[in-house]
Amino acid sequence: MASGSSQSSLQFIKGVGPARNAALRKAGIETVEDLLYYFPRGYIDRRTTIPAKDLRRAVSAGQPVTVIGKIVRQEARRSKRSNRVIFFLTLEDATGHVTCVWFEGVNYYRKMFETGEMLAVSAVPTLDKLGRPQFVHPEFDRLRGGEEEDEPDWNAMVNTGGMIPKYSSGSDLAQAGLDSRGFRRIIRSALQSHASVIQEVLPKEVRMHQKLVDLPAAIRSIHFPGNPSELHEAQRRLKFDELFFLELMMALRKRHRKDAMEGIAFRIESPLARRLADSLPFDLTAAQKRVIREITSDMARPEPMNRLLQGDVGSGKTIVALMAMLVAADNGYQAAFMAPTEILADQHYRTLASFLQGIPVNIRLLIGGQRKKLREDVLEDARSGRAQIIVGTHALLEESVEFANLGMVVIDEQHRFGVMQRALLRQKGANPDVLVMTATPIPRTLAMTIHGDLDVSVIDQMPAYRKPIKTAVRLEHQKDKVYEFVRTEIKAGRQAYIVFPLIEESEKLDLKAATKEFDQLKNVFPEFRLGLLHGRMKTEEKDDIMARFKNRELDILVATTVIEVGIDVPNASVMIIENAERFGLSQLHQLRGRVGRGADQSYCVLIANYDWFHRNRRVAEGDVEREKQQAQVRLETMVKTNDGFRIAEVDLKLRGPGEFLGTRQSGLPEFRIADLVEDGEILRAARNEAFAIVETDPELRMEENKTLRAHIKQRYKSIWELGDTG
Numbered sequence: 061m062a063s064g065s066s067q068s069s070l071q072f073i074k075g076v077g078p079a080r081n082a083a084l085r086k087a088g089i090e091t092v093e094d095l096l097y098y099f100p101r102g103y104i105d106r107r108t109t110i111p112a113k114d115l116r117r118a119v120s121a122g123q124p125v126t127v128i129g130k131i132v133r134q135e136a137r138r139s140k141r142s143n144r145v146i147f148f149l150t151l152e153d154a155t156g157h158v159t160c161v162w163f164e165g166v167n168y169y170r171k172m173f174e175t176g177e178m179l180a181v182s183a184v185p186t187l188d189k190l191g192r193p194q195f196v197h198p199e200f201d202r203l204r205g206g207e208e209e210d211e212p213d214w215n216a217m218v219n220t221g222g223m224i225p226k227y228s229s230g231s232d233l234a235q236a237g238l239d240s241r242g243f244r245r246i247i248r249s250a251l252q253s254h255a256s257v258i259q260e261v262l263p264k265e266v267r268m269h270q271k272l273v274d275l276p277a278a279i280r281s282i283h284f285p286g287n288p289s290e291l292h293e294a295q296r297r298l299k300f301d302e303l304f305f306l307e308l309m310m311a312l313r314k315r316h317r318k319d320a321m322e323g324i325a326f327r328i329e330s331p332l333a334r335r336l337a338d339s340l341p342f343d344l345t346a347a348q349k350r351v352i353r354e355i356t357s358d359m360a361r362p363e364p365m366n367r368l369l370q371g372d373v374g375s376g377k378t379i380v381a382l383m384a385m386l387v388a389a390d391n392g393y394q395a396a397f398m399a400p401t402e403i404l405a406d407q408h409y410r411t412l413a414s415f416l417q418g419i420p421v422n423i424r425l426l427i428g429g430q431r432k433k434l435r436e437d438v439l440e441d442a443r444s445g446r447a448q449i450i451v452g453t454h455a456l457l458e459e460s461v462e463f464a465n466l467g468m469v470v471i472d473e474q475h476r477f478g479v480m481q482r483a484l485l486r487q488k489g490a491n492p493d494v495l496v497m498t499a500t501p502i503p504r505t506l507a508m509t510i511h512g513d514l515d516v517s518v519i520d521q522m523p524a525y526r527k528p529i530k531t532a533v534r535l536e537h538q539k540d541k542v543y544e545f546v547r548t549e550i551k552a553g554r555q556a557y558i559v560f561p562l563i564e565e566s567e568k569l570d571l572k573a574a575t576k577e578f579d580q581l582k583n584v585f586p587e588f589r590l591g592l593l594h595g596r597m598k599t600e601e602k603d604d605i606m607a608r609f610k611n612r613e614l615d616i617l618v619a620t621t622v623i624e625v626g627i628d629v630p631n632a633s634v635m636i637i638e639n640a641e642r643f644g645l646s647q648l649h650q651l652r653g654r655v656g657r658g659a660d661q662s663y664c665v666l667i668a669n670y671d672w673f674h675r676n677r678r679v680a681e682g683d684v685e686r687e688k689q690q691a692q693v694r695l696e697t698m699v700k701t702n703d704g705f706r707i708a709e710v711d712l713k714l715r716g717p718g719e720f721l722g723t724r725q726s727g728l729p730e731f732r733i734a735d736l737v738e739d740g741e742i743l744r745a746a747r748n749e750a751f752a753i754v755e756t757d758p759e760l761r762m763e764e765n766k767t768l769r770a771h772i773k774q775r776y777k778s779i780w781e782l783g784d785t786g
C-alpha cells in the first residue's frame with residue numbers, strides 16, 4: 061500500500077525521527093497512510109475501568125477490569141515457599157491501591173517500570189493470601205510519562221467515557237520508543253498534521269445506502285473514539301471497506317470471465333438423464349432436484365458454468381454430477397470427472413458405471429497405474445470422442461490426454477486441486493462447464509470470500525432412509541467396553557474402522573506406532589481379520605487393503621488418518637477414533653462420514669484421553685486448560701450433531717479462518733479488521749453492493765466509480781492482475 065509520495069513520508073510526522081522511521085519501516089509501516097491504518101488492538105474502556113476501591117467487588121464477578129493508577133512501589137522478592145523470585149508492583153489511584161504480581165519473566169519486568177509512572181493494568185482480579193485484591197500477570201499499558209501535554213487526564217477519563225487505544229508493538233519498535241504509548245503519540249500527531257492523506261474511496265450511493273460514516277472520520281475514531289458507539293461505527297465502516305473491495309474483485313473477476321469466454325449452451329432436454337432417473341432404485345431428494353435444476357439452467361446459458369456443489373458426505377452428490385454429465389453426452393459432448401486419488405477415481409468409476417447399467421453411455425477410467433495397452437485404448441477413446449465420460453485422477457491433466465470435444469468437467473474434492481489445475485482442465489476443452497464438488501462444508505461467509513467468484517449450490521438434505529450416526533465419547537479406561545461393542549457388531553455381520561492419529565514426529569516413528577497399535581489390536585481381536593492402512597504404504601498396497609475391506613475379506617480396518625474422504629463401504633457400521641482429542645473437528649466429521657452409508661444403524665465412538673495435553677511437549681503449560689476445553693467442545697459438538705455445516709461453523713469459530721482452511725490453500729487475504737466469523741452480515745451487504753456496481757458498470761468507467769477503479773488498481777494490484785488467470 062506504499063504510495064511513496066513525499067508528503068506521506070513518515071519523517072514529516074512530529075515525533076518520528078530517523079530511528080523510529082527505521083523501526084517502523086522494518087515493521088512494514090512506510091507511509092503515513094500505513095501508520096493511520098495501523099489499528100489499535102484494543103481499548104481501555106471506561107466501562108471496564110474501575111476505581112481501586114471497587115476491586116474487591118470485581119473479584120466475585122470474575123470479569124477482567126482495568127485500574128488506572130500511579131506506580132508507588134516495586135519490589136522483587138524471593139518466595140520462601142517456592143524459592144522463586146516474584147515481582148510485585150503497587151499502583152495507587154485516588155481511591156486506593158492494587159498490587160500486581162508476576163511469577164514469570166521477573167528479570168524482564170523489574171527493569172520495565174519507573175516509580176511515578178501512570179499505568180493502566182487489566183486482568184481478572186483475584187485475592188492474595190491475605191484476602192486483598194490483586195492482579196496476576198495483568199496486561200498493562202503505559203499512560204502519561206509526564207512529558208506530554210496533549211494527552212487527556214486519565215483519572216478523569218474514568219468518568220468522562222473516553223477510550224484509550226492500545227497498540228501492539230514489538231521489541232524493535234519498543235526500543236525506538238514505540239510501545240503502545242509511543243504509537244498513540246505519533247498517530248495523534250499524524251492525524252493532526254496529515255489527516256488529508258485519507259480520502260474517501262466509496263461511492264456516495266453506497267455510503268448513504270449502508271449508512272456508513274465517511275472514511276476520514278472512521279480513521280480518526282478507530283484511533284481515538286469519543287465513545288463506544290462512535291467506535292462501533294468506525295469499525296463497521298472499516299470492516300465494510302475490506303470486505304467490499306474483496307467482493308468487488310470477485311465480482312470483476314467473475315464478470316470478466318463470463319464476458320471473455322463463449323461457452324456451450326446445452327439443450328437440457330436429456331433422454332439419457334431421464335432414463336437414469338427412471339432406473340434409480342430411490343427417489344432423488346428435494347435438495348438434489350433443486351441443485352440439478354440450478355446446474356442445468358447454468359448449462360443452458362452460453363457463458364461457461366463455474367459452480368461449486370457443496371454437500372455433506374453421503375448427501376448424494378455423485379448422482380447429481382452424473383445427471384449433468386448425461387446432459388452433456390446428449391448434446392454430443394464429453395465429460396471428464398476428476399478425483400483426487402486413484403482409489404477414489406476407481407470407486408467413482410465403478411459407482412457411475414453401475415448407475416449406467418443398461419444405459420448406452422461409454423464410460424472409461426484413466427489412472428496412473430494402468431497397463432500401457434489399456435491406457436492407449438482409453439486415450440484413443442478420449443481423443444476420438446468415443447468415450448463420453450472419462451473418470452480419472454490428475455492423470456487427466458497430462459499433455460498426452462486429448463479430448464475430441466470436452467464440454468463438461470466435474471472435479472471432486474476441490475480442496476486438493478488448485479485454481480491452476482482447474483484452469484488446466486478447462487483448457488482441454490473449448491470453455492467447458494465446470495462443476496466442483498466438495499464434501500467439506502464451508503460456512504457461507506467463508507464460501508462467499510474464497511469461492512466468491514463461483515456460484516454455489518448446496519445439498520442440505522440427506523436421503524430419507526439414512527439414520528443419523530449415533531456418536532458417543534468414552535474415556536481411555538473405558539476402551540475395553542468399546543472393543544466389546546465392536547465385537548458384537550462384527551458378530552452381527554458388520555465391519556468396523558479403528559482410526560488413530562499420526563504421531564507426526566517422524567515417518568519412522570509413525571510406522572512403528574502404527575505397527576505396534578496394529579499388533580495390539582490383533583491381540584484384542586484374535587478371532588477377526590484385521591487389516592492395516594497407513595500413510596507409508598505404497599498406493600498399490602493401500603488399494604489392495606481397501607479392496608479387501610470392501611469385499612468383506614477383512615472385519616476391521618485399522619488406519620491412520622489416510623482413509624480417504626469418500627471411501628464407501630456401506631457394510632461398515634462402526635467408527636472408533638482413538639485419541640479423538642487430537643483431531644480437528646472437520647477431520648472428525650470426515651472420518652465419521654465413512655460409516656452410516658448403508659441401511660444399518662451406525663455408530664461412532666470417540667475415545668478421549670485428555671491427559672495427553674499435559675504430556676504433549678508442543679502444548680505450552682499455560683495453554684493446557686484451554687486446549688483441553690477446546691477438545692471437549694469438539695467432541696461434544698460431534699455428539700450433538702451430524703450436520704456438517706453446523707460442525708464447520710463451530711470449527712471455524714474455534715480455529716479462525718486461516719487455520720480452518722489451511723492458509724496455504726485458502727488464498728484468503730489477511731484482514732486487518734474484518735472477521736469472517738463475526739462479520740457475516742457486513743460481508744453480505746458488501747457483497748451485494750459490489751456485485752450491483754459491477755452489474756451496471758462492469759469496467760468501473762462511470763464517473764461515480766472512478767475512485768473505486770483508481771483505488772483498486774493502486775491498492776489491490778496483485779489481485780487485479782490475478783483477475784486475468786482465475
Ligand code: ADP
Binds near residue numbers: 342343348
Ligand atoms: P456423496 O458423494 O455426496 O458423499 P454419494 O453420491 O456417494 O454421496 O451418495 C451416497 C450414497 O447414497 C450412494 O450409495 C448413493 O447411491 C445413495 N443415494 C444418493 N442419492 C440418494 C437418494 N436420493 N436416496 C437414497 N439414496 C441415495
Ligand code: MG
Binds near residue numbers: 377378626
Ligand atoms: Mg461421493
